[in-house]
Amino acid sequence: MSAHILVVDDSASMRQMVSFALTSAGYTVDEAEDGQVALGRAQGARFNAVITDVNMPNMDGISLIRELRQLPDYKFTPLLMLTTESAADKKADGRAAGATGWLVKPFDPDQLVATVRRVIS
Numbered sequence: 001m002s003a004h005i006l007v008v009d010d011s012a013s014m015r016q017m018v019s020f021a022l023t024s025a026g027y028t029v030d031e032a033e034d035g036q037v038a039l040g041r042a043q044g045a046r047f048n049a050v051i052t053d054v055n056m057p058n059m060d061g062i063s064l065i066r067e068l069r070q071l072p073d074y075k076f077t078p079l080l081m082l083t084t085e086s087a088a089d090k091k092a093d094g095r096a097a098g099a100t101g102w103l104v105k106p107f108d109p110d111q112l113v114a115t116v117r118r119v120i121s
Contacts, residue, residue: 004030005049006029007032007051012033017107018051021113033056035056035064042068049077049119050078051080053081061094069098078100082107084104084105100119
């Protein structure tokens with residue numbers, strides 16, 4: 001069975017690009033347009049990894065990671081940030097919230113897939 005990944009980004013085109021890269025590599029992908037929707041999906045299903053943007057309406061990616069880490073199913077799940085933010089303080093906030101890793105947009109699809117493989121295996 002392939003790993004199930006939740007992709008969270010308020011940009012539909014970014015979600016499509018990430019989903020395409022992951023489905024092409026054999027992963028099953030669900031999408032959410034913000035942290036609130038993603039949290040609801042995560043509470044109703046089990047994902048092997050979550051890839052989230054930082055800056056989104058309703059609930060940002062760092063808050064989403066903080067919320068997911070409170071759920072028993074997501075204590076050890078890889079949670080990756082995929083964002084245009086590269087500031088050290090944002091990365092520190094992400095790490096403090098429980099982010100597993102940090103990828104900067106624009107992303108390289110091969111690098112994204114390699115990173116996902118590394119954190120899921």
